[in-house]
Amino acid sequence: MPGDVVLELPVDLRSELKTPLGPVYTDAERLLADATTPIVAVGDIVTYHLLEAGHTPAVALVDERTERETVEQDVKAAVVGDNGPTAFDSRHTATNPAGTLTADLLSTLRRAIDADESTLVVVDGEEDLATLPAILAVPDGASVVYGQPGEGMVLVTAGPETRDHARSLLERMHGEYGRARDALALR
Template structure:
């Protein structure tokens, strides 16, 4: 699975702008509606959850937001996890190492921070498929807030569909997540 790689075709970019769930601007309100375990995708989302006193089961960060480096305050605040790993995942892709780290993090006791060398933006899609039924995935919607996705049948089907239309061995990736 280490060589597995799916690439986002330009034809799907517009569909990813549509949030997979409700948008929140308040971390406490989001956490009141979230269910365990929670996977956070993105530096700013992870920062807001930590600032609200909550450490997600798994967080994926790349030290960037909207294609620019995050502020040192955000970068320095993202910590306190039980486990920390680094994986390569180029922009616009979902790779085998990212899937492996996500699955491993969900199976660990304690919390896991996954530092992505490249980009973690698409990680919400496989995360919705990797978490247990009813669990939560939170990711950022640029200039709007945090999207809370409950891993239910509808969200999982939408993520399967989007992944299935990416360039590369989507069936192999979906099999690895099931």
């Protein structure tokens, strides 16, 4: 399978994932006032808004697309640097086809979270589902922020309840949850 797919999103879970996992914000500064660090951002537009508000996330996962369209040039330039400098200390790439989670993405996410520097992960494919493993992999109390199409940015604070929900969703995906857990180095 391309990118060593570990989990695949079944059709019957798609509608459940449309429900926000936390409060929705339209103002990045308000979100940042309520967020705790470290912050993991999932999505180009979310990352762009956090950067524009003066905050570089500890980890950002982007695919240079939003709602299946290429992001605007100013967003790309601000987030991935458009071949110039970025706000991030390091940059990694991962392959992850749409509707899946690959071993490559999961292990890259783990390394980025463990790094002592801000890390941009540019995903060849789609980064949307990375929100769920990010909730499991970040330290207790950390924030995961992702985009809710047409609504804003969702803030999830990692803790027992949010982890249980994310784990439940991942366990109901098709594939090998144990391999996903191993790739994330979860106990």
